[in-house]
Amino acid sequence: MKKKIIHKLFYSYEEPVSLREHLICMKPRSGGFQKLNYFSLEINPYPHLIFPLISENGDDIFKVFFKDPTNSLLIKAESEIETQIHPDLYKLKNDNDLSLPMKIEAENSSLNGFIQGWLLNGQHDPAAIQIAQEALVGIENNVLDFLYKLIALIKDRVTYTPRHLGPAWTAARTLRERVGSCRDLAILLMETCRSVGIPSRFVSGYQFMDQPPEKYELHAWTEIFIPGFGWRGFDPSGCGLINSKYITLASSSKSELVAPVRGSFTGAPDLKSELHWNIEII
Numbered sequence: 001m002k003k004k005i006i007h008k009l010f011y012s013y014e015e016p017v018s019l020r021e022h023l024i025c026m027k028p029r030s031g032g033f034q035k036l037n038y039f040s041l042e043i044n045p046y047p048h049l050i051f052p053l054i055s056e057n058g059d060d061i062f063k064v065f066f067k068d069p070t071n072s073l074l075i076k077a078e079s080e081i082e083t084q085i086h087p088d089l090y091k092l093k094n095d096n097d098l099s100l101p102m103k104i105e106a107e108n109s110s111l112n113g114f115i116q117g118w119l120l121n122g123q124h125d126p127a128a129i130q131i132a133q134e135a136l137v138g139i140e141n142n143v144l145d146f147l148y149k150l151i152a153l154i155k156d157r158v159t160y161t162p163r164h165l166g167p168a169w170t171a172a173r174t175l176r177e178r179v180g181s182c183r184d185l186a187i188l189l190m191e192t193c194r195s196v197g198i199p200s201r202f203v204s205g206y207q208f209m210d211q212p213p214e215k216y217e218l219h220a221w222t223e224i225f226i227p228g229f230g231w232r233g234f235d236p237s238g239c240g241l242i243n244s245k246y247i248t249l250a251s252s253s254k255s256e257l258v259a260p261v262r263g264s265f266t267g268a269p270d271l272k273s274e275l276h277w278n279i280e281i282i
Contacts (some may be wrong), residue, residue, distance in 0.1 A: 171192065
């Protein structure tokens with residue numbers, strides 16, 4: 001399946017500002033079940049320096065530096081992506097040990113960072129531990145059975161609702177509010193899986209629809225490492241195991257590290273700024 005994505009971000013400032021270092025994370029991943037055939041990045045004003053780098057998870061990021069003051073910033077990324085069918089993991093044979101808690105072998109020690117607790121002290125959220133314990137009841141202690149039941153529990157207890165501003169909520173808050181954005185639900189799934197030793201990470205990307213919405217938004221879900229299957233995406237706010245309608249931009253242990261743009265500016269005190277954005281998937 002081939003798709004063209006045009007993602008625009010436009011920042012405006014009431015007075016000229018000096019733009020500081022910005023990190024742009026808008027280039028889709030190329031590998032696995034998606035292939036990037038074309039990518040272009042337009043930035044206005046044109047940066048003094050563009051420095052491409054690879055993140056700790058292997059994703060492409062552009063570090064940009066600006067020279068002259070400006071009262072606006074336009075960032076436009078255009079991509080052409082080809083996606084493939086995702087096989088149904090629940091129907092595939094896997095001779096690896098899928099029992100819980102998952103055992104991370106010495107040769108896969110790099111996965112240890114993906115089972116740490118999401119709270120600031122490195123501990124697991126008690127609310128995530130509780131729902132994990134519920135998901136373990138009545139299953140054969142298999143990671144796929146656990147994921148199937150856990151996602152069903154999350155869907156039953158939390159209603160998806162768009163929320164454009166603010167950081168992702170903790171698992172406890174999402175379960176308490178009984179509503180959450182896609183990033184809140186992705187964190188809830190990630191933290192719950194980590195509490196039983198399943199390596200998990202936050203993912204930012206796009207999901208396209210057969211019947212396009214009035215306005216596309218950036219989407220978020222969770223990637224989970226399963227022995228024998230590697231990193232695979234699961235969307236607790238959507239279809240569960242993801243399919244060829246998902247396009248990954250980047251992944252990280254922390255949701256804020258895969259924001260499309262991170263940066264700052266210096267200007268007059270209390271200076272007002274606005275952000276307008278648009279995503280087209282054709």
